[in-house]
Amino acid sequence: MLVALISAFLGGLILNLMPCVFPIISLKAFGLARQGGDLKRMRQEGVAFFAGTLLAMLALAAALIALRASGQAVGWGFQLQSPLVVALLALVLLGSALNLAGMFEFGLSVQRLGQAADGKGGLLGAGLTGALAVVVATPCAGPFMAGAIGFALVQPPLAALEVFAALGAGVAAPFTLLSFSPALARRLPRPGAWMTTLKQALAFPMLAAAAWLLWVLAQQTGSTGLAVMLGCALLLASTCWIYGIAQRRSMTGRPAERLYGLTLLGLASIAALCASPGGALRKPHTPAQAQAQASSRPLESKPVPWSPEAVARERAARHPVFVDFSAEWCLTCKVNEKAVLSTSAFKAAIARTGTTYMVADSTNYDPRIEQAMMALGRSGLPLYLVYPAKGGDPVVLPQVLDTATVLTAMEAASGKKV
Template sequence: MLTILAAAFLGGLILNFMPCVFPVISLKAFGLIRHVHDRRTVRIEGLAFMTGVVVTMLLLGAALLTARAGGSAVGWGFQLQSPVLIAALSLIMLGSALNLMGVFEFGLAAQRIGGVAGPKSGPLGAALTGALAIVVATPCTAPFMAGAIGAALVRPPLEAMSIFLALALGFAAPFTAVSLVPACARLLPKPGAWMATLKQVLAFPMLAAAAWLAWVLAQQAGSAALGVLLASSVVLGFAAWLYGVAQRRQFSGLRHRPQLFVSIVLLIGLALPLAGLPTTSDGDSTATTVAAAPATSAPQDKPAKWTPQEIIAQRGHGKPIFVNFTASWCITCQVNDKAALSTKAVKDAMMQTGTVYMIADSTKYNADIDQAISQFGRGGLPVYVVYPADGGEPVLLPQLLSPDIVTSALEKAAKSHS
C-alpha cells in the first residue's frame, strides 16, 4: 500500500508537467509571482489552491467509486465522455481567456483597470483554480498514475480514497512548497511590468484548450452539438464584453446597471442551449464520418474495430495483435500517436510482423472498453496491449510510447509463434 501511495504522489507531481494542465497551472504560477513579496497572501492562496485540488480530487474519486459500485466499469477521465461537460469546460476556458485579455476583470472595484498586478482573486479564486486544474487534468495520465488508479479501483473504499488523496497532494505539492517555503519562493522571478504582457499571452493556451475541447465535442456528438457550442461561445463573448463595459462605467462613476443586467441575463441564457445539447450524432453525416474514423491516425490503412468477440476470434492464429485503447479527449493518446504509432518504423514493424491493429475508441462511453481496461489493472487511458502470435498472455506497454518500445514488443510477439 505504501508503494501504491508513493506512486500516486509521484504521478500527481508529474501531472503538473503534462500538456493538458498547462493552461490552468500557468494561471496559478502567475498568481504566485504576483504576490511573491506578500508572504501572507502567498501562503493563504497556496493553501486555498491545495484545498481546491484535494476536495475536487476526493469528490472525483468518490464519484468514480460510486459509479463502479453501481455496475459501471468507468475509469479515470470518465466524466469527459459527457458532451455537456466538454462544452461547459470549453466555455470556461473561453471565459478565462477573455478575462486574461482584459475584456472584463475580476475584483475591479479593488484596483485600477489594466493594473500590472492583475485581478486579486483571493482564496476563493485560488481554490477554484485548483478545482479547475483537477478537472482539466483528467485527459492526461502521467507515469505511475495508471497503476495507482487501477489499484484504487479494486481496493476497499478507505484505501482507494487514500490513493486519490496522495495523488492530489502530489499534484498540489509544487505550489504548496512555493507558498510555504520562503527559499522556494525566492526562485520565482520578480514581479514587474512584464507581467501585464504575460497575462495577455496566457490567454492563448486557454483559447487553444477551448478549441481542442470543441473538436472533442464534434467527435462525440457531431456537428449539431458543435454548432450549439459555437453559438454559445458568441453569446459568452458578448456577455463578457457588456460586463467589461459595465465595469469601466462603474470605475468612471457612470451608471452601469443596464449593461450588467443584460450580461447576467445572457450568461444565464447559456444554460438553455447547453441543457439541450445533442449527445449523439444520429442522422448527422459529418458526425458519422468522424465516429467511423479512429481517435488517432492509424499505423495501417484500415485498423480493425476492437470488440471482445473480435479479440477472441483473432488470438492464437499466428499473428500478433496490437490494441490501442484511446479517446479523442486523451491528450497522452494523441501525443503517443504522433510520436510513436504513426512513425514509419512502427508502420514497417506492423507490416513485417503481420500485426493485426485494433482501435478501442472510448471517446464516447463504451462499457466493454471500460471493462477491458479494468481487467488489465489500469484506471484510465491510454492503454496499449500486445497479444503474442501464439495466443499467449497479453503484454501491457508503458503509457508513454516510443517507436523502439512498440517495435521491440511487436518483434517479441511475432517470435513467440516461431
C-alpha cells in the same frame, strides 16, 4: 498500498509537466508573482491552492467510485466522455481567457471584502485555480498513474480515496512548496505595470486549451455540435463584453442595471443551448461511429475497430493482436500516436509480423471498453496490449511508448524477427 501511494504522488508531480495542465499552472505562477515577495500571503495562497486541488480530486474520485459501485463501467477521465462536460469546460476556459485579457473583472465584490478582511478574499481564487487544475488534468496520463489508479479502484472506498488524495497532493506539491520558499520570495519582482502585460499574455494558453477542447467536441458530436458550441462561444464573448461595460459604469456611479440584465440573459441563453434535451451536445456519436473514425487514420496497415469478439476471433486464428485503448481527449495517446504508431517502422512491423492492429476508441462512452480495462485492473488511458499468437495473457506496454519497446513486444508475440 505504499507503492500505490508513492506512484500516485509521483504521477501527480509529472502531471505538472503535461501540456493540458500548463494553462492552469501558469495562473498559479502569476498568483505567486502578484504577491511581490509577501511570504505570508504566498503561504496562504499556497495552502488554498493545495486545499482546492485536494478537495476537487477527492470529489472526482468519490463520483468515480460511486458510479462504479452502482454498476457503471467508468474509468479515469470519465467526465470527458460527455460532450456536455467538454463543452462547459471549454466555456470556462474561454471565460477565464477573456477575464485575463481584461474584458471584464471577476469577483470585484469578493476582492473588496478581502481587502476589508486583511486580503483573505483572494484565497478563494487560489482554491478554485487548484480545482480547475484537477479537472483539466484528467485527459493527461503519465508514468506511475495507471497502476496506482487501477489499484485504487479495486480497493475499499477509503483506501481508494487515500490513493487519489496522494495523486492530488502530487499535482499541488510543486507550487505549494514554492509558496513556502523565502528564497523565491526574495527573487520575485515587485508588483507593477508589467503584471498587466503578463496577465494578458496568460490569456493565450487558456485560449489554446479552449480550442483543443472544441476540437475534442467536434470528434464527439460532429459538425452540428461544433456549430452549436461556436455559437455559445460567441454568445459568451459578447456577454462578457457587456458585463465589462456594466462593471465600468458601476465603478463611476452610472446606472448599469439594464446591462446586468443583458448579462443574465446571455448566460441563460448559453445554458439553454447547452442543456437542451435532444440537442446537439446530448447526441454524441455512437461507439461504432467513433471507432469507424479511428479506422480511417492515415496508416498503411489501418487499424480495425476493437471488440471482444474481434479479439477472440483473431486469437483463435493464432494471429498476434495489438490493441490501442485511446481517446481523442487523451493527449498522451495523441503523442504516442504521432511518435510511434504512425511511423514507418511501426507500419512495417505490423505487416511483417502479421499483427492485427485494433483501436478501442473511448472518446465517447462505451461500457465494453471500460469493462475490458477493469478486467485488467486498469482505468486510465492510454492502454496498450499485445496478445501473443500462441495464446496466453496479453503484455501490457508502458503508457509512454517508444518504438523499440513496441517492436520488441510484437516480435515476441509473433515469434518473427522484426
